[in-house]
Amino acid sequence: MLYIYITIILQIRLLKRGKLYNMVVVNKIIHSQIFSFFSEESMENYAAIGIDAGGTNIKAGLVDAQGNLLSVQVVPTRKEQGSEQVLALIGEMIASLCASSARKVLGVSVALPGGVDDQAGKCLYCPNLGWKELPVREILTALTGLSVRLVNDANAACLGEYFYGxxxxxxxxxxxxxxxxxxxxxxxxxxxxxxxxxxxxxxxxxxxxxxxxxxxxxxxxxxxxxxxxxxxxxxxxxxxxxxxxxxxxxxxxxxxxxxxxxxxxxxxxxxxxxxxxxxxxxxxxxxxxxxxxxxxxxxxxxxxxxxxxxxxxxxxxxxxxxxxxxLGYYSGIIGASTLWFHDINII
Ligand SMILES: [Zn+2]
The missing domain is CATH 3.30.420.40 (ATPase, nucleotide binding domain)
Incomplete structure (x- = not known):
């Protein structure tokens, strides 16, 4: 608890000085300290949501710390309806996955087919979805109330294969x-x-x-x-x-x-x-x-x-x-979810 207290004080000081990059580092420390409590108790009560948003389908799944897919949904992307509709659909899938389980959701990771800036929470450029400079994290957090991270889809598949394959x-x-x-x-x-x-x-x-x-x-x-x-x-x-x-x-x-x-x-x-x-x-x-x-x-x-x-x-x-x-068809979902478990030193 003392670590958390110190890092929060440090964060407030850095915010006052406008040192945003250092804020990110301090945030990571807070995360690792908070979630170290989770590793002490059973991770059986927790899960993360992985989303693999491709040009054809959106796959979404609830994943546990061992990389098991607890529940999964696949729907057509219908990207022609525009980014707002696609993100609203992802928001609905997230809500439905949360409702399907009593586990506490650590956060959501979205794998996208293109360039992403996880720190800024933005899709930089995803030609297959027709998205450019889109604040995905801000929109999905507003829709679901959950923390959101972004990852390139090839990187997600690699992380899934590395940690759980x-x-x-x-x-x-x-x-x-x-x-x-x-x-x-x-x-x-x-x-x-x-x-x-x-x-x-x-x-x-x-x-x-x-x-x-x-x-x-x-x-x-x-x-x-x-x-x-x-x-x-x-x-x-x-x-x-x-x-x-x-x-x-x-x-x-x-x-x-x-x-x-x-x-x-x-x-x-x-x-x-x-x-x-x-x-x-x-x-x-x-x-x-x-x-x-x-x-x-x-x-x-x-x-x-x-x-x-x-x-x-x-x-x-x-x-x-x-x-x-x-890992096959769901490697993107499983891989994206690793961002949450890896950050808290569970995997
Ligand atoms: Zn080329």
Whole structure:
């Protein structure tokens, strides 16, 4: 209690002097001290709410400190109705999750597909939702009365896999999400690496084919233009002259279609090149690959591992574990909730 008293006094003094950054640090101390009481008593009475707000669906779940999903809701985003309506919908989902359980909710974490500023509580830019400079925390706190944190969706998936998947023991852990684009994130020494500019690791925009297709970022031959679902769709259109989803391409390859098989082989080739580049840069102990495309088991073939080994720096050969992610569809929700439990030293 004494710690809390001292930090509150310190906070008032800093506020008077206008030292806002120091205020954030002091707030963190208060949080850790307050929640140290929680760790002393059972965490069974507490939970956090994780929201994964994508361009297609909003997934929301109540998560306990062990990463168990206690209840979950999935609804279409309907982003065309505008940010106010989407946030109102998220507010309703939060209220319904709170009502579904007697547990006390520590707070809400929202994973968004783009740039976020957690400290300011703002979505900076999320093109898939059409949001820019949106004060998400202020709006959701007003709607629900709960504390709200924000996180990039690839970072959320990485945190979920790291804390509750099988990545926990890795001193350097890399997570790749192969979806419409490619998300990536790195945990170093138990901390998410966001870099000084908050951009973290953008592995999807590493060039693997300089003369390749034009990427959304303006460069050519980014990893994302080949290995993501949209990269597979594009190559199927070029080579098979058909509008196929990535899932359909994998299915046709399984049925023996030679052109679809060639696309899958090419996907494995470039997946391996990118993974080897990332291993040479970060020497992670473990890489977990999730997202829709990673549901295709054939990606994790002998050819993939052999090609990665061929391309990694000699001292790193045979050292890095590469596996399919273990949390699946709800990794964003579970990962977002870790922000609350990690801050209070529960995980
Ligand atoms: Zn790019």
């Amino acid at each position: 099988k990545g926990r023991q890795a001193r350097a852990f890399l997570s790749i999400t192969l979806g419409t684009g490619i998300g990536s994130a790195l945990v170093l020494q138990n901390q998410l690496y966001t870099g000084p500019f908050g951009a973290g690791v953008e592995a999807g925009h590493m060039v693997v084919e300089p003369a390749g297709a034009l990427c959304n970022c303006g460069r050519r031959g980014c990893w994302e233009t080949i290995v993501s679902a949209s990269g597979i769709v594009r190559r199927a259109k070029e080579k098979m002259h058909k509008e196929l989803s990535a899932k359909e391409v994998f299915q046709l390859a399984r049925e023996g279609d030679p052109q679809a098989q060639a696309i899958v082989e090419e996907t494995i080739f470039y997946l391996a090149i990118g993974l080897a580049n990332l291993i040479n840069l970060f020497s992670p102990e473990e890489i977990r690959i999730g997202g829709g495309v990673a549901q295709a088991e054939e990606l994790f073939s002998k050819e993939l591992y052999a090609r990665v080994e061929e391309n990694v720096y000699p001292t790193l050969k045979g050292k890095v574990k590469i596996e399919q992610s273990s």
